[in-house]
Amino acid sequence: MSEATVYEWKPVKGFALSGLFWGAVSILIGLYISIQMWMPELNFPPYLTYGRLRAVHVNGLAFGFAVAEIFALSYYIVQKLTKKALVFPKLAMIQLYIFNVAIVAAAVSLLMGYTQSKEYAELEWPLDIGVVILWVMFAVNVFATIIKRKVEQMYISLWYIIATVIAVAVLYIVNNLAIPASLFKSYSLFAGVNDANVEWWYGHNAVGFVFTTPILAMFYYFLPKATGLPIYSHRLSIVAFWSLVFMYLWTGAHHLVYTPLPDWIQTVGIALTMFMIAPSWGSVVNGYYTMGGNWDKMNTNYLTKFFILGITFYGLQTIQGPTQGLRVVSQLIHYTDWVPGHVHMGTMGWVAMTVGASMYYTISKIYKTEIYSIKLANVHFWLVLIGQLIFSISMWILGIQQGAMWKAITPEDGSLTYTFMESVINNYPYWKMRTFGGALFVVGMVVFAYNIIMTVVNANKSAETDGTPAVATGGK
């Protein structure tokens, strides 16, 4: 049946490997700025200061890594699930070239200090136009291929990809509306409290529709593929999908608890955030039950543990997130290092694990080979897992300490117990611990990149010599 279809793998390969490159650069910057936190002498003005590098780190990973892999793996999943080759392969290749040029321009412009200074929407207006063009190119190929599909029923992953395409378009365009003052400088169209509300409606959903829905699309596709087990419940998938897509957009205001934003918006945002636990855990439960009585696959199939740990971190993330939204918790941990601890569990745990395993699967499929080394993939898994746990846990402990020090009042005379500086000095050991965890994670990701590159290199070599598929040279 699928023999007849010749799929378009070139854009998949291009985006997968571009993402790997930008991801490597951006996590190294992440490691560097984590050192700047406890060694301010490492700030080299004007370009290499924390304030500018942080933007490059976050945008590099969100756009350079995550979006590239979303393009790559969505193009793979869409073609496979529709049994139809990409309708406009040339458009996808043009998209790939523009994408890489845009990432270079983005990195340079942020280092130059050209920023709208809204989190996750830093890029200045000319680059915003570039991002929109790239996204439209993506949307055209995805929709055209789905419309011309050879399989009548659309599988769950396609729902999540469609939702991603639509939601990101709406979010990105609205939040980036700006008044240009020059080619590299603009001012937000919105002001003050209203601007804050628009930004966090966007900011929270950028997380929702870049780091959640497309990653769920991968999870629902690659977990059954890697394990050979069908998704446990189709009905649960339907309920989880619609409730997630509906509710996500209501919740952004939990980022603005106790700010001057009108109280009712905060309260509705917090309430809907609590409801979000249900659809998130719908997918978690679906993942666990898919394993059913086959938990031995954690041991026998090297990809399974990535997906299961990935969805576990997603589950923890979606319990922790709503908890943080509650006023009583927010007043303690908001603005502290707890929050980067939370964010990095999502990105380093859920996203990096799921994307990593999806890449191993996809690369070996499209290069018609086995992965270079399963042993290295296992090393990658453990380094990434341990690195992330050290990072997140040290930041949670620190966050609670900071929050407690900031609000501590001396009982005898009602004065504040600690100056701000005392709380800063308390941070240093934990910030060093984070760098240590981050370094382990970086090494894990380097092993991952090496494993992928060697798989590609070997496949190309054997294709050149005798045209037969390569086989695994690594461990079991």
Add this chain to the structure above:
Amino acid sequence: MAGTLYKKPILFAIVVTLAVLAGTIVMMVLPMFSESMHPKLANLKPYTALQLAGRDVYQEDGCFYCHTQTVRPLKAEVMRYGEYSKAGEFAYDQPFLWGSKRTGPDLARVGGKYTDKWHYKHFNDPRKIFTGSNMPSYGWLADHQLDPKDAEARMQALGFPYTKEELTELADKTKLDALVAYMQTLGSAVPKKPKQPMIAPGDKNPLINDTTALAEGKKIYEMNCAACHGVDAKGDIGPDLTDKEWIYVQSPIGDDTVFTLIADGTKKDQEFENRKAKGGMPSWGEFFGKKKIWSLVTYIRSLEEK
């Protein structure tokens, strides 16, 4: 019927769009048209060209990644920073710069808290003021002149009023001057509440001969006061505390007045025992509380020339 939805991509996309728009409209679009999202305090003024240039530097260099600009209505927070933030303070903020992380302290009430001189010293080398600080140095901003033409385009984009003279004056200012000017505007639209006196005039220092208080005062001094008055207390940004001069007059001053100077800070032309202050001393009252301030008075008095 429901099953056909997953066979019709266009219909599916439309339903997804509606689902996405529901929350968007209720939480983001509709509030935009309500008065409560666009309040403006009576004495809030648009930024001057210099202040706006400073705000642009604040954006360029990502200051908002480490500093917030919203004081939450929580007891300890109001004590630490000042009056909690009001919605009407931000009408001219495009974009808002509330931030999301306090690697450094909140800056919503920093305007007028320190002198310009303090800010220059601090930006040049934050560790000269706070030894444990991890803030990068921003003295290099002084090497970058402002561009009046660029400033004009920016003022026009925002529709803020400006004069030609104001723009020409920018030519001999640097990015650092602009940033300091911006710092001094933060929170200026909110009236500072008059301070309740913490002691009665004529109160005596209860810890005057207390050696533990002396040690405690020394610690507090080194942590908080040395940055401006010098490690040896011989003065730097703030005056010498070891000589016989108090507020530009060579004559003794009461312990109660020293307490009030520390607790309330000074404002320009404010009178203390018939001397006129020039302003610049920040207020530490809510921060330290009575006991720590008396300890500090004990320590400072021990430094004075006899």
